Amino acid sequence: MKRIWVVFIFLFLLSVFKTGNLFCRAENQTLQDESGFFQIDPVHYYFHYHSYFTRLALTTSQARIWYTFLKADQDGENKPLFIFFNGGPGSGTTNGLMSHNTGRMTQDTLSETFQDEFIPNPFRWTRMGNLLYVDARETGFSYNLMDQPQDYGRRFFEFGAQNYNSYIDGADFIRLLLDFLARHPVIQKKPVIIVGESYGGIRTTVMLHILLNYRDYADGTSIFQDPSLVEKIQAHYNAVFPEYRGQVVPPEVITTQFGHQVLIQPAISAEYQHYIAGQLFEEEGSVIYQIAEEEGVIYIPCSRQTNEGNCDPRSNVLQFILNVAKRDPYIYSKPADWMPGYFANAARLLQNTENLMNITGTNVTNIDHLYASSRANAYRLFDLSGENSSSLDELPVVEQYRIRSLFRVKAKLERTNADIEDLPRVFGVLQPWDRYFLDLNHDVNWAFYVNIALHRGYDIYPLGTPIGELFLENVVHVKTFITNAKYDLVVFSEAIPGALALHTDILESSVHDRAEPANKERPGQIILTYRSDAFSDIETIGTRIIRFPWYDSSCHCVPLTQPEELFLDVSSWLFENSVLSER
């Protein structure tokens, strides 16, 4: 009998010990580099036009979202958290911002040729704070799960509105961010700076609008209704702002945590940005004329074309740059495929286990869900025909370029560089519809533009003007930093002030002041003057200033071309905004 009791007590103590371990793992009190997957279970949400009864109800698929956390070089427990993501939609972050002069290791961007390993980064943002990089659903290392992934029709169906639209995409990132903070209580209350590139500007806008106005997303006010997300946000605010427990936390309080955004060549009011960019391109003596002169070719603006009515000035320029001038629209000073080449090479480096360990600071062989054996229901693509896919024709011209460029660069890398990709050998061979890593998932990109929600007329077009309105509402509360890169024609940032000015129901004016702040090495700011009746629930806004520094040799991915300058500007801006205690 005694023996039975001893065994029982032993088993009891063992279970307590094991449970204790689990808790420790769930709530790290000390920070360390980590990588892995956050699982997002199916979410029920809906779009509506002020009527629940006519809603389009949707349910997401189960997702395993890849993240990498790099702790700050010093005193991480007292430093802010930067959350990084690229855009696309469909672009990976791990081969984007993470691989280009923001993390502790970086791709060598100064070398004339593509290298086979990452190198230390002197301009690492871990000097400023803790870094969290996230690959969006089905991009980079992230993958979704489904039943019978071998069925083409079922996979095709997965790339629909339920998984891909700007709102649920932003909601995914909030879910992950809040879960991450909950698992790391030591930084749960610290300021979070959102860093988004390109389409990441839209994602940042949606995230911040939901975080600041979270009640609107469950009470029928917003077109997007996600009650479980709102519950999660409320639970987070209960923990961070206990004095507001059970109340609606006002934006001015929320911004003590989510009060800063750094946007790298962002799309924020993309339709207007494209319109103004087109106008600027058409002006006599514009950069497009200069490029034409340098290349000895002729640029014919829409205004001089016979089919002027059907000619879109921006698309006309992009076609000219790609097909006539043969330059890279992401950096027009360079030949075609220049910037996509870096992204493609980073993707190649990341598919080598040692490189992946170096850049993540994590022993990735301990990540169960990376192994082929744990991803029998995983899928990454519906269309396995690659660059020959007919669906590419329906994408915007830049996305077509990016995808086709990717295939060209990959083919070139295969010829010129060593085969270093060893993930299948280490983690197992995947099914044909699965991938360890995708630089740009064109099926995701396609799904954002062709889906049932848009078909039914729900006003959620990623590039539409409502996103610009959300952005301007955010800027009332959130300090904003936007890069202005000289050579980027895809997001021609010179057009941003003019594009914002077109929101005449919100702004009285949007002025690009190139001289101020005069004490800066790279001055530039946008002064927004709000209408007094801009938002019914916000009184007397007056003006807001967006920091808008000029990067005179930069491409679309500013940290790739001017990492030091960007680092200095961001750290200085955050210091002035009291987020950092030193520059």
Add this chain to the structure above:
Amino acid sequence: MIHLKNKNLSKSFLIFLIILGFISMAAFYPAEMLADKKKIQVELFGGFSNLNPSDLNLMVEADIHNQSFFYDDYHRYLETNDEIYSWSSSTEGKLKKIKDTYPLGGRLKFYLNKSMALSLGFKYMSKKESSNYMFEYIRDTYNNGTLYIERKEFSPYILSTRGFTLLIGAHFKKELTGSIELEGYLSGGPLIAKCKYAAYWDSQWIYRVIRENQDYFMYLSDGSLEKNGKGTGFVLDGGIRVNLNVGKKIGFFIESGYAYQVVNNVSGEGREERDNVIDTWEGDWGIIEVNIVAPWGQKRYEYATNMWEQPEAQKIRDFKLDLSGFQLRVGIYYIF
């Protein structure tokens, strides 16, 4: 003066008073007017009644409004703004409202004298409109040999109601010829009624590549919405009839009149299933105003619901299950 708490109660009370008045008139008829010995008569009847449960029918109207706004109006908007090349639509079947019913019933009549009787009876009516309906919209966005086709099928689409009432009544008759009598009647009593809306739907969005003669399913969705209601109300049923005696004890009659049959407090359970996501609820029925504002216009209409958890559901008035209507009935009677 009697002050009554609410309108529903006052209406029921008024009906009760009217019926009581008629019965009293019959019961206190002067004794010297009573003829031979008292007779008992059993009657069975069936017939036709027009019906317009307008609040219940709002559900059908709402589904028609939704199609018109989200498909017809939207496609016209897209075409007008050159956002699509062309579009076409087709439908099969019809979403049916409830417009009539076939009441059945019986009564036991107790003759106070030759021309006057009291009765105790019941009436049952039931109507289930079950329809199948399909609409299809074909959109040619680019004029490049591809089409987007959206198809939605309701199968079945059900609207139903049932009512059962116990009636007490008063009858006055006058002999016209030897075998034909003219009779007036008024009866009333409690009404127990039920209603149901159930739509089972299947929706598809297809991408068609004409040159490949190939359809790709881009969105598939199915589900159902069921709402049940139950409540009690009051009936006042009055009219005239003609009796035809075909023997000493047997006769036929045809009667026509108006039956006021209304239930004001309806409640019940609901269930919705969308792509295997199930939601259930229970609540009182009420009328809300749906106000859809979209880039292509605005649509405002009333809708009946018993689901109140959703954010914008503000009741604008009570739901009324109105089973009133003109009725034409034929029957047979037997005199004991």
